[in-house]
Amino acid sequence: MKLKAKIHLFSTFLTLVILGLMNIGIYFIFESMAFDTEYNQLNNEVDELIGALSKMGADDDPATILRAFIPPNGGIRVINAKGESIVFVESIEEMKDYKPELENGERYTSGYFRGVPVLTITKPVIWQNGEVVEIHTLKQLVEVDKNLKFLRWTLIGVTIIGMLLMTISSVTLGNIITKPINKLIKTMSQSRMSGKYQKIELSKNRKDEMTQMGIAFNEMMEQLEENYNKQEQFVSDASHELKTPLTVIESYAKLLSRHGFKDKAIAEESVNAIIHETARMKEMISQMLLLAKGNGQHTQKSETIELYELVENTLQSMRTAYNRKFILKGDGPVYVNTDMEQLTQLLFIILDNARKYSEKEIKTTITEEENHTVVAILDYGNGIPKKDIDHIFDRFYRVDEDRNRKTGGTGLGLSIAKEIANRLSLELEIDSTIGFGTTIYIFIPKTPILINF
Template sequence: MKLKQKIHLWSSLLMLVILGVLTAVIYFSFSELAFDTEVSQLQTELETVVTAVNDNPADDPVDILRGYVPADGLVRAVSGGTKLIRDIQDPDVTVQFPAALPENAGIIEVEESRFAYVTAPIIWTDGEVAELVMAQSLDEVSANLQSLRFVLLAAVAVAMIPIILSSAVLGRLVTKPVTDLTNTMTRIQKSGQFEKLPLTETAKDEIGEMGSTFNEMMELLEENYRKQEEFVSNASHELKTPLTVISSYAKLLQRQGMEDPAIAEESLAAIRMETERMNSLIEQLLHIARRSETQLELANVNLPEVLGQTVKVMQTSFNREFRLIGGQQAIVVKTDVPKLKQLLYILLDNARKYSSDRIEVIVKNEGAPTIQIRDFGIGIPKESLPFVFERFYRVDKARSRDSGGFGLGLSLAKQLADALHAELEIESIENMGTTVSIVFSGDFNVQPVNLKQEGLR
């Protein structure tokens, strides 16, 4: 059963049950009230009869009682279970009223007819205390209640017509956005083209929020799909170049390398170099693709100590001047040391490639712990700064290829910084140098630490 039909069915049944319960409560409440009213009126009339008999002891009580016989009712006087007089009753009453009554007042059913009755003590002509009984038929009340039943049932039937129609409209109204969403997803699946739901500006309810969320998700998927296509295209392009070089030198080696040692040496050196470049590219691609490596092993560390170790490794490896500035005082942050060192190596290696002068590593704690890596190289054009963290983006593709870059280093650095809850900021002036800042979040990274307890310097 479809959702629209379920909404239609269950809402109609629920309203039918509610109306049925409400109708039953109204009917039974009214019927009890009607019967109680008849008994109360009969009680008042009996008190009047008793007063009239007691006030006229010389008169024949039968004559007095005959004047007070209720319509469709009877009056009798009983003493010790024996009738003192014959029942005085309306000619329309033909039933045999029972001699014994269960209570002093109430409702009794006699020969499928209901009667209201009341009793009261009375002093009879011989001074004996007798029991005066007055009863009245409730056929008229029962007929009115039957009419009320028909009216209530008719009212329920009439009320269910707009309820059924409105529940059908409600079912369509609720399921229409879901149907539109399903149809849109089906079209996307068949065509492979991203499509959004048409929304009105007034749709501010939950259905409108669902449509807005779906459209935002489509935008994100479309953007990710475009980036994925661009990523695959760029990766294929980057891999194609070294593969072409390797293939060309392999053919040259096959044709002439066996006879000419110089050609063989040149070919093998080129093949080895391009293989190393390809290996480096694949390693960087794997680093970016590994989304599962976001589990951090956090520890409280002293930034100047970590920077000193990193700078020393870079100086030894490249025989270049890396200068640490501001490392005299301890600056403690909570971070993942291996990932932080990997981030530093990427930024320092990038600064080394595009600068022949010294490289400064500045650490300071002004508001938030910050590491700045400053070079005095060729710099980055102002118009290129917003794009330097995108994958495969290179300011000067020819120059970057000569220096061994693929345009992935800063993208990987941005990913590592995000994992460490740090911000990367870059400033650059062409032909003057570039400064990259790592700003640690005050809420996440900075912790009050006792250096002696932590064993930090």
């Protein structure tokens, strides 16, 4: 069943139940009030009748007194102790044929005569001969019956009109709710058929949940399109980058096949080249896998770490691995809240990048500012031209192709560093001067907000 039909049926059924219960309640309340009013009025009249009968003399005609108090559309019956009717007066013909059903001890009851409700009140009185008899006062509630019939038809009419209005409103509401949903379904179907990431046109004036759903859908489509474009670009770049080392390996393998077994120098050159390109390709694949993993979910753990000690341990590992001079300037201890494992990985990437493009020492400084703790890594390499600084964190971007081939760079290291920095809510900035060197600044907030990607 479609959502529009569900809304229509549910709202209509709910309205019917509410109107039905409300109208039934109104009807019975009005009926009860009407009967109570008639009872009180008739009861007062009966009391007056009893008072008049108590003053009746032996020579007085009881029927005359009873006629003076006879209710309109009713009658008065006198019943002796044997249950026999002594006197009966009526204002409606054939009223004497009506016999109220009174249970033992019951002083009033209601019934129907010719389809009209009849109220009966019975009270004892002392008759002329001293005998205790009962006075049955009958009143046909004609006006009450008319009012109740009018009320019934009024409530039925109100229910019908209410149901019609509710049907119209539920249909309108269903159209309002399902229109953006149908538009969403249509857009998704068109996107699936065309292979394009189409968006929904939204009204600027509306700010309801349906508009929010449309905004969320458009944002999702933007993100999907962006991720798809990144994936295509990544696959294209990876194919291009992997093609070169594979071509080199193939060329040297053919050279080795043709002349390597006879010429030792060619064999050594070919083997060394194959080993070098294989290692570079292995590093590139490892970094690409790391980048691909970076697009998934990461669980961050925030902990208080001593930054000076962490940087010193990282530098000591670099000194041991590459037999290079890594200098640390600054005073400890310096405490920050971040993920120690990922920050260590970030430092290794930047330090390794500095090592590759500089033959001199690498200098690292730690300073504290008002809102940040700053780690600056300085290398004395050739520097980066200004036109390249804006692209330095792009995947596979290289400032100098030949130099990257010699150093074994893949163009992915700083991209990975940027991914890690984004996850840790850190900021990276580059300051470079041609011929002097490059400094990469890591700004660590003193109250960081860790974000899941």
